[in-house]
Structure formats: structure tokens, C-alpha cells
Amino acid sequence: MQEATGLVHKSPRLLGAGVHTAAPGKDYPSHAHTSWELVYYVRGRITCPVGDTTYDATPGTVLLTPPNTWHAEQSRTGYANRFLQVEAATTHPWPRLCYDDADHTLRRVFDALVRETESEELRKLLLAELDLRLRRAAATPPATPAEQLVAQAEQLFEERFATGLRVSQVAADLGISPSGLRAAFARLRNTSPLAALQAVRLRHALAHIRNSTLPLQVVADLTGYHSVSHLTRHIKAATGSPPGALRSTEFRKPPT
Numbered sequence: 001m002q003e004a005t006g007l008v009h010k011s012p013r014l015l016g017a018g019v020h021t022a023a024p025g026k027d028y029p030s031h032a033h034t035s036w037e038l039v040y041y042v043r044g045r046i047t048c049p050v051g052d053t054t055y056d057a058t059p060g061t062v063l064l065t066p067p068n069t070w071h072a073e074q075s076r077t078g079y080a081n082r083f084l085q086v087e088a089a090t091t092h093p094w095p096r097l098c099y100d101d102a103d104h105t106l107r108r109v110f111d112a113l114v115r116e117t118e119s120e121e122l123r124k125l126l127l128a129e130l131d132l133r134l135r136r137a138a139a140t141p142p143a144t145p146a147e148q149l150v151a152q153a154e155q156l157f158e159e160r161f162a163t164g165l166r167v168s169q170v171a172a173d174l175g176i177s178p179s180g181l182r183a184a185f186a187r188l189r190n191t192s193p194l195a196a197l198q199a200v201r202l203r204h205a206l207a208h209i210r211n212s213t214l215p216l217q218v219v220a221d222l223t224g225y226h227s228v229s230h231l232t233r234h235i236k237a238a239t240g241s242p243p244g245a246l247r248s249t250e251f252r253k254p255p256t
Helices: 105-115 120-139 145-163 167-174 178-189 193-211 216-223 228-239
Strands: 013-022 028-031 036-050 053-057 061-065 071-087 097-099
Touching: 013 105, 013 120, 036 105, 053 061, 071 105, 097 120, 097 145, 105 120, 145 167, 145 178, 145 193, 145 216, 167 178, 167 193, 178 193, 193 216, 193 228, 216 228
Parallel strands: none
Antiparallel strands: 013 071, 028 071, 036 053, 036 061, 036 071, 061 097
């Protein structure tokens, strides 16, 4: 592949992929690989010494460690990640750190590469997509601290919306005050973190209602609403219709 610098970079080759989880305080000791290690953090807060630099990782953070570089993971809250071992030149034009977008594009590709165990052709296509997106990230100006903070909060909303998550918990996990998180959302998203969290819950609740026969109490439980009445109020305010009217005709109960 021809780069703007005139260098030709050989296409990366996937060597392995997997999932790693660790409890709080369960660190991964310092180690190095002869290949690149690409890690997507799904859950938790982790301090990651990589060579001479130390990074703080939260959900949506991607760390890319070149071959023969010593690195470790220090678990602050317990964590989970997706990791890839990839053969590529040490000079391959990837960033050392980047963040996923609001559509969770990078997580989708990481998850697909971890799951795909049968088709080598599909794995090559997925890795080619990831390569392109990471090189694009390397050419993009780094996100500001506030942009990183908001993106990380949005990742936590997606991960934990069904758990009764509170904005104050997210702020604490990100090491910021609730007022600081609200200010960042107001400036960058023109909304509040609570409204953003409620939008995630509403999206998932509507998907259940439109595509299943699940009782409303089950939908409420699955999407983090306190009660059926709480769920119903939010749906009616957002759509103008009660939940029953939004059921697909395929899933509506026949009149008795």
C-alpha cells in the first residue's frame, strides 16, 4: 500500500485474537512480543506502561504496541479487553493510542475478528478494514481531553445502561466531577450526560418493543428503567405513542 511518504507498507497479517479479563488489582506483568499487539478496552480503568510512556485506558481506548516493546497492564477497577496479535512492520503507520467513535466502529471490528474462526478470507477483510481505520486515526489530530472524556462516557453508557447506571458513577469512574462531565457534554454534544444515557436506554427499549413479545416489565428490567411506568413515560414523551402502539403487528396480541 503506497503512503504519502512514499513508503510501501506490507499488508498486516493476523496471528491471533482473544479476550482477556482481570479482577481489580490483578495486573498483567511487563512483557513484549515479536509482533504488534492491538488492544481494545471494553470495561474498567487500567494504567498501561508502554515503553517510556504511561497511558490511562478506559472503555473505548485502543492501545497499539509495536514489536519488541515492553508493556504491562495495571488493573485499577478490574477490566476486560479484546486483543489482536498482528504481524506488520515496526514502522507501520498506526497510532500508539486512539479512541473509538460514538458508533463503536472499532469495537465492532475487534469483536468480529475475535469471533471469526472459520473464514480466513473474512479475517483478512476485517483486518484490512481495521488497518484503514487505524491509519486514518493516525492522520487525524488527537482528540482533546474533553472529547476523550465524552467519548469514554458514551462507551460506559453503552456498556452499562441496563444496570441502573447513574451519571455520578460514570463521572467517578472517569475521575471527574459530575458538574465537569455535564459541562463537557453541554459544550461538545449540546446535551446533558443524563439525556445521553436516557437516549441509549430508549433506543434499546424501542428495539425490544418493536421486535419482540417481551412484557414491558421485562423490557424495563433489560434496559435500566425503574418501572414500567417510568419506561412508558419516556417512550410516550419521545414518540408520542404508548409502548403497545409501537409493537409490530407481527408481535401484537390478538384482541380477546
